[in-house]
Amino acid sequence: MLLDTLNTLEVNDMIYLQVNNLTKRFGAELILSNIKLEVKEQDRIAIVGRNGAGKSTLLNIISGQLGYDEGEIHKPKDISLGYLAQHSGLDSTETIWDEMVKIFAYLKKEEQSLRKMEQQMGDPDFLANQDQYHQLLTAYDQKQEDFKQAGGFQYEADVKAVLNGLNFPESTWSASIATLSGGQKTRLALGKLLLTKPDILILDEPTNHLDIQTLTWLESYLNSYKGAVVIVSHDRYFLDKTVNIVYEISRNHSSKFYGNYSKYLEQKAANYDHDLKQYEKQQTEIKKLEDFIQKNIVRAATLNGHKADANNWKRWM
């Protein structure tokens, strides 16, 4: 009950991405029509729909890899977006470790610059000039603080955690990526994307090639992810554990549901029951109206002595 309430609460989070009235055609075929979608900073969103509904097409459009025919997409310039397309794998001639730490090359550079400053500070000639020394000390403190804020003391631990989580034990880190299987390359592509920590993380079928242990690790990683997550997946158990908003793409349109995947199914079933009851009610009312009209035609015809005409009316109803 509390979870239901929390799920339906609108939080005042920043809007990272907004899609308005988006329409996409492939040739003459309409794929998406008037799609509305909003991604806020803490959202965990699933996009669901039958095969061929247009889920991957929507992700390709949102991530800027595909154009669209009508509508608008708004995203603040400083909001980063990372997308793992379906079946994508990492191709590289580097080793697993080198490829992963490449993401943090800017921190490595900063680290080298800090070491250089430390050397200077230990130089007796430099020490002799008090002003120069203090200037260097201030610059060093600032640089070290920036380095810390940017995760400089943390990134190697992050790389290790992600590699271990995605089932790449330390013994594999020096292996060349070129020698890995397709499934391993896909897992590594996922790992690399996770380490870049985009504000909006978009994953198309991320659970392919994951065993149960890795899947559990990914669920908890995504749950504590500082940013928005948008997932397309056919794995309802995975979605149940990771999302709190579901967008359904059906007959080219999108509908938004609050809650996880099971909750979405419940709401769909409730909507269906409601629609069915409405339909039945409508049918009963139509029947009543028909009976009423019929009785009145018969009555009018009888009164006018033209009962035969009533059957003609009936034919036209």
Ligand SMILES: Nc1ncnc2c1ncn2[C@@H]1O[C@H](COP(=O)(O)OP(=O)(O)OP(=O)(O)O)[C@@H](O)[C@H]1O
């Ligand atoms: N480049 C393209 N040119 C023409 N048609 C395309 C193209 N890409 C996709 N389609 C068609 O658009 C429709 C939507 O495809 P899309 O891959 O987005 O669906 P999906 O919901 O992601 O399906 P699945 O769950 O099977 O991955 C399908 O009918 C597909 O055949």
